[in-house]
Amino acid sequence: MTCILLVEDDDVIRKTVSMALGRYGYQLDTAADGLSGLEAFRGGGHDLLVLDVMLPELDGISLCRRVRESSQVPILMMSARGDSLDVVSGLEAGADDYVVKPVDIPVLVARIRSVLRRAAAPAEPSGGASSGGASSGEASSGVLTFGELSVDPAALEVRLSGRLVELAPTEMRLLLEFAAHPGIVLERATLLREVWDYGWDGDSRVVDLCVQRLRKKIGADLIETVRGFGYKLRRS
Structure with missing residues (x-):
């Protein structure tokens, strides 16, 4: 079963997203702040991280950077209102994708599936490999x-x-x-x-x-x- 670590400080959002993803067959670990999320990540066993940008103790962007120091685990950021600075900062920190809050669960699930597919098996490039630029x-x-x-x-x-x-x-x-x-x-x-x-x-x-x-x-x-x-x- 795919295990997701969700780091979100809002109790309602954390519980709602956890329950919804559970119905889609995902196993959820959760944390309510960045430092707890980092500790949970270091415990291992997660296939994907979903990080809120605005977190207490250690914000989501900094948490993403800390994770990227040692791991290429897929990371999906959640950003309120799709703030341009949050989005760019998250992607620059090494996140693979992002979703805008309030979270639309079907969109979140689609993004999760897409990121997991990319991580599990890098795709054969469309049209197949070409030797046109190869020596x-x-x-x-x-x-x-x-x-x-x-x-x-x-x-x-x-x-x-x-x-x-x-x-x-x-x-x-x-x-x-x-x-x-x-x-x-x-x-x-x-x-x-x-x-x-x-x-x-x-x-x-x-x-x-x-x-x-x-x-x-x-x-x-x-x-x-x-x-x-x-x-x-x-x-x-």
């Missing part, structure tokens, strides 16, 4: 190379100048999507559909912030912004 010396092994970056879709390994790069599941899926279409501009809506598994219009800030995190890990120059359209991976 010929690596093509036979299935490893794609883009300058100093090498991507092994089968092993889900990424290396920069020979050094293994640790990517979160969503970052890996995003890079696989770029690597399958080197030199081709991918619109944000396309990336939301293929990487985030959104069957509805999502917030493009999710894409932008994940691209930003990915650039920090593989190099800022590899992923080019095409203003007004989206992003593309440079062929070399």
